[in-house]
Amino acid sequence: MTLRITGGRVYDPANGVAGDVRDVCLSDGKVVDDAPAYATRIDARGMVVMPGGVDIHAHIAGPKVNAARRLAPEEHRGDVHERSAIMRSGTGGTVPSTFVTGYRYALLGYTTVVEAATPPLSARHVLAELRDTPIIDAAFLLLMGNNLALFDLIRRDPARVRDAVAWWLQATGGYGVKLVNAGGVERWKNGNGDVTSLDDDVAGVTPRQVLETIGGAVHDLGLPHPVHVHCNNLGVAGNWRTTLDTLKTLDGRRAHLAHIQFHAYGGRPGRRPRSKAPAIAEYLGDHPEVSADVGQVMFGPATTMTADAPVSALLRDVTGGKWVNHDTEVETGCGIVPFTYREKNYVHALQWGIGLELFLLSRDPWRLVLSTDHPNGGSFLSYPRLIRLLMDRDFRNDQLRRAHKKAIQSTVLLDDLDREYTLEEIAIVTRAGPARLLGLRDKGHLGPGADADVTIYDEREDREEMFATPRYVIKGGRVVVRDGELVDAPAGDLLRVAAGHDPAIEDVLREQFEERYSVEFDSYPVREPWLLEPARQVPAEPSA
Ligand SMILES: [Zn+2]
Numbered sequence: 399m400t401l402r403i404t405g406g407r408v409y410d411p412a413n414g415v416a417g418d419v420r421d422v423c424l425s426d427g428k429v430v431d432d433a434p435a436y437a438t439r440i441d442a443r444g445m446v447v448m449p450g451g452v453d454i455h456a457h458i459a460g461p462k463v464n465a466a467r468r469l470a471p472e473e474h475r476g477d478v479h480e481r482s483a484i485m486r487s488g489t490g491g492t493v494p495s496t497f498v499t500g501y502r503y504a505l506l507g508y509t510t511v512v513e514a515a516t517p518p519l520s521a522r523h524v525l526a527e528l529r530d531t532p533i534i535d536a537a538f539l540l541l542m543g544n545n546l547a548l549f550d551l552i553r554r555d556p557a558r559v560r561d562a563v564a565w566w567l568q569a570t571g572g573y574g575v576k577l578v579n580a581g582g583v584e585r586w587k588n589g590n591g592d593v594t595s596l597d598d599d600v601a602g603v604t605p606r607q608v609l610e611t612i613g614g615a616v617h618d619l620g621l622p623h624p625v626h627v628h629c630n631n632l633g634v635a636g637n638w639r640t641t642l643d644t645l646k647t648l649d650g651r652r653a654h655l656a657h658i659q660f661h662a663y664g665g666r667p668g669r670r671p672r673s674k675a676p677a678i679a680e681y682l683g684d685h686p687e688v689s690a691d692v693g694q695v696m697f698g699p700a701t702t703m704t705a706d707a708p709v710s711a712l713l714r715d716v717t718g719g720k721w722v723n724h725d726t727e728v729e730t731g732c733g734i735v736p737f738t739y740r741e742k743n744y745v746h747a748l749q750w751g752i753g754l755e756l757f758l759l760s761r762d763p764w765r766l767v768l769s770t771d772h773p774n775g776g777s778f779l780s781y782p783r784l785i786r787l788l789m790d791r792d793f794r795n796d797q798l799r800r801a802h803k804k805a806i807q808s809t810v811l812l813d814d815l816d817r818e819y820t821l822e823e824i825a826i827v828t829r830a831g832p833a834r835l836l837g838l839r840d841k842g843h844l845g846p847g848a849d850a851d852v853t854i855y856d857e858r859e860d861r862e863e864m865f866a867t868p869r870y871v872i873k874g875g876r877v878v879v880r881d882g883e884l885v886d887a888p889a890g891d892l893l894r895v896a897a898g899h900d901p902a903i904e905d906v907l908r909e910q911f912e913e914r915y916s917v918e919f920d921s922y923p924v925r926e927p928w929l930l931e932p933a934r935q936v937p938a939e940p941s942a
Contacts, residue, residue, distance in 0.1 A: 399875050400425045402433045406442030406854060409825040410449065412834065412843035416822040422447055424850035427875040431846050440877075442854050445869060448825045449842050450509030450851030454832035455626075455656055455691045456772040458499050459513045459527035459538070461520050462703045462732045465722045466493045466773075470701065470736055484884050492701045492736075492773040500532035501887065502779060504878050507853030507868040510833070510841050510893075513538040514576060514626070514656065514771075515705050517726040518545075519917065521570035525929040528892060533873055535849075535934075537836070537893035539626050540570055541705050542612055543577030544584040546728040547910035549603045552611045555906075560615040562907060564899035564938075567621075569923035571894045571930050574623040574836075575616050576656075578705040579630050580608040583731040586708040593630055594667075596643055605630055609647045617651045619897050620940040622837025624652035624689075632709050635665035638674035642681060650687055654835060657693020657771040658682075659753040671748060673809045675755035683761035689835045691769035694753035694784055696776030697741045697801075703774065707731035728914045739776070747802035749775075751809040757788055758817045759810075763826040764834060781828070782865035788819040789861045824865075837936065838893065850875035892930070897938035 401424040407417045423433035457463055467474070473491025479498045481487040488495035494502060503511055516524045516538040528536045542548060542563065551559050563575060581600035582593040596606040609627070616625040629644045631637035641661040645653065655661065662678040663671035682688055702713055707723055710733020714721040722734040739746040753775070760766040768785075772778040787794050798806055806812065819827075833842020840849045852872040858864040871879035878886045904919075911919035924930055 400433050400437040401440065401872070401875065402437045403440045403442050403447060403852065403854065406445045406447035407857070408447045408844065409821050410844040411822055411826045411830045413845045415844070422844055422852060424852070424872065424875050427850050429844050429846055429848040429850055440854070440870060444857055446821060446855045446857050448853050448855070449829045449844050449848070450853050450871065450873065451507050452829045452832040452836070452838070452842050453503070453508055453511040453769065453772070453778065454767055454836060455514040455769045456511055456778060457514060457703055457774070458511060458772070459496070459531065459536070460516055460524040461724070462515070462734060463493060463527070465724065466701050466703050466734045467495065469720060469722055469734060484887055492699050492777045496527050496530040497532060500534055500890070501884055504533040504871055504873065505868070505884060506778065506781065506866070507855070507871050508534065508778070509851035509871070509873045510535045510838070512536070512573070512836065515539060515541055515578060516570070516572065517541050517705070517730045517732070518566055518570050519726050519729055521572070521924050522926070522929060525571055525892070525924060529889070529929065531890070532887040533878055533890055535890040535893055537573035539574045539576035540566060540572035541576050541578060541730045542566065543580035543608055544730050546584065546601060546914055547907065548612070549584070549601050549608070550910060551906070552607055553602050556611045558903055558906065559611050560618050561899040561903035563612065563615045564619055564897040565903050565907065567895055567897055568899065571892065571924055571933065573893055573895050573936070574621055574626055575612060576626045576628065577609065577612060578628040578730070579632065579708070581605040582630050583705060583707050586711070587725050587731050592708040596630065596640070596647060606647050609644060610649070613648045613651055613653060618940060620938045621895055621897060622936050622938065623835065624654050626654045626656055628656045628706060629661045632660050632706055633663070633712070634667050635663050635669050635671035636667055637661050637663050638678060641678065645681065645685065645688055652687045655688065655690040657769065657775065658690035659693045659695065659749060659756060659775070662752050662756065671745065673748060673752045673755060675752045676759060676810060679756055679759035679761070682766060686765070689765040689767070691767050692753050692756050693769055693771040693775050695739050695746065695749040696770055696780040696784065697739050697746070697750065698776060698780070700737045700739060700776050701734065701773040702737045703732070703734045705730045705732050707733045709733070710735050713737065727916060741801045744802050744805045747805035748808065750801060751806050751811055754787060754794070755809050755811060755815070758815050763823045764831045766827070767831040767835065768827040782862045785824055785865045786860070786862035789824065791816050791818050892933040894933050894935055895938055896935040
């Protein structure tokens with residue numbers, strides 16, 4: 399399949415292209431320099447051409463997502479997705495079924511999504527659901543911040559943690575390493591409350607040791623994506639100090655902070671939070687080794703789902719509604735609470751405002767990228783509205799006037815923060831930046847050799863409308879959306895990392911498994927070929 403997209407305004411920031419009118423040629427699933435005269439043409443005059451969207455942090459597959467689906471049948475009844483010639487039936491809401499997740503991401507122009515929190519023991523479930531999610535290429539991050547076997551290794555033989563991390567990634571098909579409230583989940587599971595500082599003791603280690611050792615292992619292994627950290631004290635007033643302490647602990651090594659909006663609060667624990675977005679934005683600006691996704695809150699329905707089980711327990715106290723809590727043996731925990739963010743609620747409006755502050759104060763869009771931590775801060779379907787908030791000052795000011803007054807007054811949003819994101823900056827925070835932060839060299843750009851993932855939008859003044867309804871979406875060289883309609887739904891690829899380990903680590907881990915796990919060591923690695931293949935392996939590059 400050879401394709402020439404002609405006459406569109408191209409935004410390809412990784413290659414320094416910002417709105418130039420030029421052709422983009424695709425052949426055999428890749429971007430190429432030129433296409434022969436017989437190539438199929440797409441006339442993109444009056445349209446904007448960008449690489450396919452890349453979501454660096456979302457929750458779309460696995461047991462927690464499935465539990466969230468079961469928890470909210472009313473969402474399914476309210477959003478039935480009918481079968482068509484191309485599409486299988488399913489349900490939507492804040493936690494769509496697998497098929498609908500793939501269709502709706504594609505209809506939004508996204509072609510790559512990272513599932514951000516997989517318990518290693520649940521890798522088979524995550525893989526099965528990702529295989530069931532059409533069109534998008536997907537990778538998943540492995541939860542390692544509350545794993546008792548790793549804690550034991552950190553205590554007794556920290557130098558071998560690197561091999562253990564590599565073994566776990568290989569055994570599961572994972573792409574990268576996620577730390578969620580390091581130590582805090584394990585402590586809470588034992589009825590001892592959450593950790594409050596990085597130096598609290600949890601099963602003989604501290605959150606700081608976990609961050610240092612596993613962060614160091616990820617660095618030494620040269621994984622394409624740095625350690626992906628959900629900091630301790632999520633949502634707690636005053637947690638901005640924990641966030642900065644976490645970064646200091648990582649000591650100049652590369653790190654990606656998840657949904658940093660939830661970790662940018664001033665004030666004192668137990669009191670009303672305040673915004674510390676300016677301080678966090680300044681720190682990010684000064685530290686090129688650190689990146690983050692925002693985790694923007696959007697007003698309306700959401701489903702909070704997190705490995706940070708103590709946070710879920712608190713949220714459940716707030717809502718008084720239904721919830722799920724689930725421990726995964728010695729590896730992690732999880733909580734799910736349906737939630738609605740309201741513009742007249744002080745805390746919700748503050749969270750919304752802090753996210754916008756972080757975006758508008760960001761000095762480097764390559765390192766502060768767009769997410770709602772789907773579906774925690776809101777559905778991925780709200781990205782177009784978020785883009786409009788960033789690009790359209792009048793629209794934003796109008797929304798600011800509706801939100802809780804005191805909350806907005808306590809931010810800097812009313813202090814001449816009149817920045818409007820350009821299309822180039824939007825292309826960075828929604829595709830080029832996330833792809834670069836993930837180390838996905840074939841994604842997020844339109845240079846020769848890149849994957850032929852392309853989104854074409856009608857240029858419209860209403861940016862929400864523009865980004866909600868791409869005219870064409872091309873995935874791996876195949877047109878999957880034409881004139882805003884889904885016309886094809888091929889399977890996406892699994893993206894997994896290839897990192898080597900010393901086989902001797904397996905004897906060490908085998909002992910740990912005999913002592914701690916319900917699963918035999920030999921039965922634990924995913925071996926089912928249909929789950930693991932086809933996949934694209936992205937090599938780790940250890941420094942010499
Ligand atoms: Zn998340």
